[in-house]
Amino acid sequence: MKRLFFFGFFLVSPQLFAGTEMNHLTWYGIIPALLAIFLAISTKQVVLSLLTGLISGSVIQSFLHESQSYFFGIDKVFDFYLLNSIANREHASILLFSFLIAGSIHIMTKMGAFNGLIQWLSKFAKSKRSALLITYFMGFFVFFDDYANTLVVGNTMQKITDRFKISREKLAFVVDATAAPIASIAFVSTWIGYEIQLIKDGLDSANYDSLDSAYGIFLNSVPYSFYPILMLIFVFILILTGKDFGSMKKFEAMPDQVLTSKVEIQKSIAAVWAIVPIILLLFVTLFGIYITGETKGGVINAIQTGNCYKGLLWGSGSCFFTVFFISVCTKNKVSENLNWMFEGFKSILPALTILILAWGLNGVLEDLKLGDYIGHIMSQSNVSFYIIPLITFILSSLVAFSTGSSFSTMGILIPIVISVCLSFKTTEYFEYSIFYASIASVLSGSVLGDHCSPISDTTVLSSMATGCNHINHVNSQLIYCLVAGGISVLLIFLHSILDLNLIVLYIIGGVLIWLIIKVLGGKKFNTTGK
Structure with a gap:
């Protein structure tokens, strides 16, 4: 049929x-x-x-x-x-970056460096809770890029979370929920340059001379980015309470499934030989982004304007050759290293196939002007100034969910939203807090839609990096994302209509998250031991 x-x-x-x-x-x-x-x-x-x-x-x-x-x-x-x-040059960069990371991780695993790292981290990971907290805070450590964050944290924490029978679905959620939310609101990240340029384009198209720079407007909008901040609060409370609900509860109730992964602890060398390549990856990537930017304007400006794709390639390349050299020096044959490299490449081919198809679908949706159509509907609507942030958040979530791309969603909607908001500039209704909240709502909604969409590249990368079934990852984290998204809608409404203080709003959001987890959450896991 x-x-x-x-x-x-x-x-x-x-x-x-x-x-x-x-x-x-x-x-x-x-x-x-x-x-x-x-x-x-x-x-x-x-x-x-x-x-x-x-x-x-x-x-x-x-x-x-x-x-x-x-x-x-x-x-x-x-x-x-x-x-x-x-x-596409940027897409090819991500593919090559993924291959190099996969090859590096597999060589480190085979030569015993990752086992050494696992044993070292295990000194701090004494329980499910501490293992998940390590995963959570590692997301903050790799703050500057969501791709690097996902691949480094996901691959590093797989075997540690396996030891405590944490499902791959739970690991994928924690990794995904601390990647884009952190990179999107960090003061220095690979997202910032793109976001600032969009804000500047929106101001230029509206013929508006702002006293604040585009970067200043972005910084002012960050406190109103309710979804990314609430998602980070949600994950933290979820880990502390040790409870789950929805599909995640089912996956966490089947801990034996994680034992199907082959955890080889046959060979182990010092953890430093895994730590050095990872630190080098992060340092060279960040330095590459800095050196390709406009360094005359300072460090922050350089990273905002830098080429993140070159930085990722330089970082992953330096990591790969360092790992290869260390492996040879620890008396592993060159032929063995090459075989391990190809095994690593082979392991991510299914996920990269999905990623390429997702990019292809995004391309046809762009040609069909889906985002432009939805944006056109918004720009032609006769809406009240005070509900623009709420409408923007819902609309950007739908566009990102449909297209699977937060960047394309922001590219379409940020200039439109700025123009719509500034059209009220000469009226008595205009307020800068609503203006900043509207810009932040595009960013927040884009991250929410990206999290919920099965065709999102970052969602695919999270599944790939954690060794999780992709559909299981999407289904298990969907309810969590919708809870954080629903509370975000409430906070946006309370801010726009009642003009409540931001601190009060986040207290309300945190309490609601705690209550929902407390009420819906099942029996909590054993947080004091394995």
């Missing part, structure tokens, strides 16, 4: 979209996004779901541009969208 449905869809596509031009925005872009998301959740076949969404989007696009395809758009799936996904 499903096959007949999809076949029928492709047959009627010419009649549905024939004669439609792309000189105006249409709703058609929502079809491939919803199709991919629905199939991914219902069938648990992520590759097939993403490919189906990509093909359907390309077919729709081909009938909107009839002259650009030879086989009803199916040819463009391979010779355009997937090819561009790999050929």
Whole structure:
């Protein structure tokens, strides 16, 4: 029946979209996004779901541009969208970075360095709670980039959390929940340059001369980034209470599943030989971002304007060659190291396949102007100034969930939101707190939608880095993200309508999180031992 449905869809596509031009925005872009998301959740076949969404989007696009395809758009799936996904310089950088990290981690594991690191960290990880707290605070340590954060923390903590029978789903959630939320609001990170440029573009398009710089406006908006901050509070309280609810409760109740991973403690060398490459990875990455930026404006300005992709490649490359050299010096043959390297590459191929397909789907959604269409609806709406932050948060969440990209969501909505807010500048209703909250709501909603979407690249990387089934990761963290998102909606409403103090709002948010976990949470885990 499903096959007949999809076949029928492709047959009627010419009649549905024939004669439609792309000189105006249409709703058609929502079809491939919803199709991919629905199939991914219902069938648990992520590759097939993403490919189906990509093909359907390309077919729709081909009938909107009839002259650009030879086989009803199916040819463009391979010779355009997937090819561009790999050929894109930034995407290729992430792929190479992932391969180098995977190869480094596998060599470190085989030569015994990771086992040494695990034994060293185990001195501090005495229980489930302490193991999860180490994972949590490591996320703050790798604050400057969400990709580096996910891959370093996820790979490092796998075996430690396995020892305490913490499910991979729980590990993936903690890693995912401390990656983008931290990088998105950190004063110095790979997100900042992009966010500041968008704010500047929005101010320029609105012809508004602000006394504050774009960076100053960003800093003023950070306290209103309710979702990232509440998610960090949520994870911390969840770990301290030792309770879970929703799908996560089921996964945590099946601890034996983590024992299926092959934990090899046959060989161990000093932990320093794992710590040195990881520190080098972080230092060279941060230094690379700094050196490629505008250093004359200071450290912060340099990192804001630096090339994060070059930094990631330099960092991962230095880490890989250092690990390879250490392994050879500890009397492992070059041929053994090469075999371990290829085994590491092979281990992440399934996850990178999903990542490439997600990029391809994002490309077709961009061509179908899905984000522009949703943004256009918002800009044409006659809304009250005080509810702009609330509408913005919900809308950016939906766009990020549908497209799987927080960056594209911010790129579409931040200039629009700034223009809409500044249109009230000459009225008595304008307030800077609402203006800052509106900008922050785009950022917060983008992170929420990114967390909930099965086609998000950061969600895929979290699954890959922690060795977790991707759909299990999405399903298990969804309820947690929605709880934090729901409380964010409440706080945005209370701030916009009642103008409550931010400290009071975060106290309310923290209390609500604690109450929800207390009421919905099941039997807590043993926090004092294994």
